[in-house]
Amino acid sequence: MKSLKENSQKARILIIGSGIIGKFNALELSELGFQITLVDPTQNKNSSNAALGLLMGNMYQKRKGRSWDLRKQSIELWPKWLKYLQEFNNKLNIIKPLIQLTTNEETFKKLKKFIIENNDQDLKFLEKNSILIENINKAFQTKNLKGIISFKDGRINAVALLKTLDTYLKNKKVDFLEEEIIKIRKSNKQWIATSKTKKVINSDIIILCNSLDTIDLIDNLSHNIKLKPVLGQAIEVGINDSEVDLLSLPKHFNINGKNIIPISKTKLIIGSTEEFSINPEKNIFEELTNFMDKKPTWLTNGHINKQWSGIRSRPDGEPSPIMKSLEDGLIICTGFYKNGILLAPACSKWVANEIKNYLS
Numbered sequence: 001m002k003s004l005k006e007n008s009q010k011a012r013i014l015i016i017g018s019g020i021i022g023k024f025n026a027l028e029l030s031e032l033g034f035q036i037t038l039v040d041p042t043q044n045k046n047s048s049n050a051a052l053g054l055l056m057g058n059m060y061q062k063r064k065g066r067s068w069d070l071r072k073q074s075i076e077l078w079p080k081w082l083k084y085l086q087e088f089n090n091k092l093n094i095i096k097p098l099i100q101l102t103t104n105e106e107t108f109k110k111l112k113k114f115i116i117e118n119n120d121q122d123l124k125f126l127e128k129n130s131i132l133i134e135n136i137n138k139a140f141q142t143k144n145l146k147g148i149i150s151f152k153d154g155r156i157n158a159v160a161l162l163k164t165l166d167t168y169l170k171n172k173k174v175d176f177l178e179e180e181i182i183k184i185r186k187s188n189k190q191w192i193a194t195s196k197t198k199k200v201i202n203s204d205i206i207i208l209c210n211s212l213d214t215i216d217l218i219d220n221l222s223h224n225i226k227l228k229p230v231l232g233q234a235i236e237v238g239i240n241d242s243e244v245d246l247l248s249l250p251k252h253f254n255i256n257g258k259n260i261i262p263i264s265k266t267k268l269i270i271g272s273t274e275e276f277s278i279n280p281e282k283n284i285f286e287e288l289t290n291f292m293d294k295k296p297t298w299l300t301n302g303h304i305n306k307q308w309s310g311i312r313s314r315p316d317g318e319p320s321p322i323m324k325s326l327e328d329g330l331i332i333c334t335g336f337y338k339n340g341i342l343l344a345p346a347c348s349k350w351v352a353n354e355i356k357n358y359l360s
Helices: 004-010 020-031 066-085 105-118 131-139 158-171 211-221 284-289 340-359
Strands: 012-016 035-039 098-102 123-126 146-150 175-177 181-187 190-195 200-203 205-208 227-238 253-255 258-264 267-271 303-315 322-327 330-334
Touching: 012 020, 012 190, 012 200, 020 035, 020 066, 020 158, 020 330, 020 340, 035 200, 066 158, 066 340, 098 105, 098 131, 105 123, 105 146, 131 146, 181 211, 190 205, 205 211, 205 340, 211 227, 211 303, 211 322, 211 330, 227 284, 267 284, 322 340, 330 340
Parallel strands: 012 035, 012 205, 035 175, 098 253, 205 330
Antiparallel strands: 098 146, 123 146, 181 190, 190 200, 227 267, 227 303, 253 258, 258 267, 322 330
């Protein structure tokens, strides 16, 4: 029997989908010596390009089960991968901490109970008179904000991350094809993928990371997996109020489920919506800015500078994400919903282990 090292040097792996999950799998597997081809017809238009990059792992309130295990593993793995990626972009980093706030007293009681019960030194609760949220209360013209702060969680610039991954993968000689795969089949222990332009790609292993399009490829293989689209929109809001300096606020925080990222004295990003559709809802300004009982005047009078959206896939009938070996040499790794960037390291580690077990 051939050694794993020999198999990894000869095994050809096709990754379908070049979002954060596809690229992280390519990164992990290229480091192990596999021959990787990454294929995607619209690399710059997938949902990863619309991500805000907030990593809410350690403040996740369920401290057991598969979902927590994936988060915990990713939190531990992210520093390792950052070290590799910073060789190609020394400015890439996770900016910490992350603050989660609410105006709802019952929600705050649950957050406070969660922190007390877990006795986690990287989590603290913030009462409404806390110095850390004094500027936020003042800016949002309220006295009712309270919540928690996580010193392990933060935000990474998603666009910069994807560009850095591209540079990394190019350095590792990972092949990239701008093709749409419309069919996959197995023949004599080899997987054969056919593109829309009739290009044929032979590989030993296929990894499906192409979100909703995954279903079209595996339906003919009789795998009962369902995914539904969840569209998220974000906006850049410009304000005109000389008394408000948005840079006096934390670099990123969450209020009643809406993520807020100040980017200048007069601009901030707000996201995201949760729309069960593939077509963006109109009049999105009202929905994204209506996260408090009473908006501050500067936000009411604000205007949209930019607007963007991305369609994510969410498993229907089973937990997110879907990570399974469907057949020998066929792996699905998709349906991450809102947590693709956070869970990418744990996902790629799992895929690598599945492939090692298959080849050994």
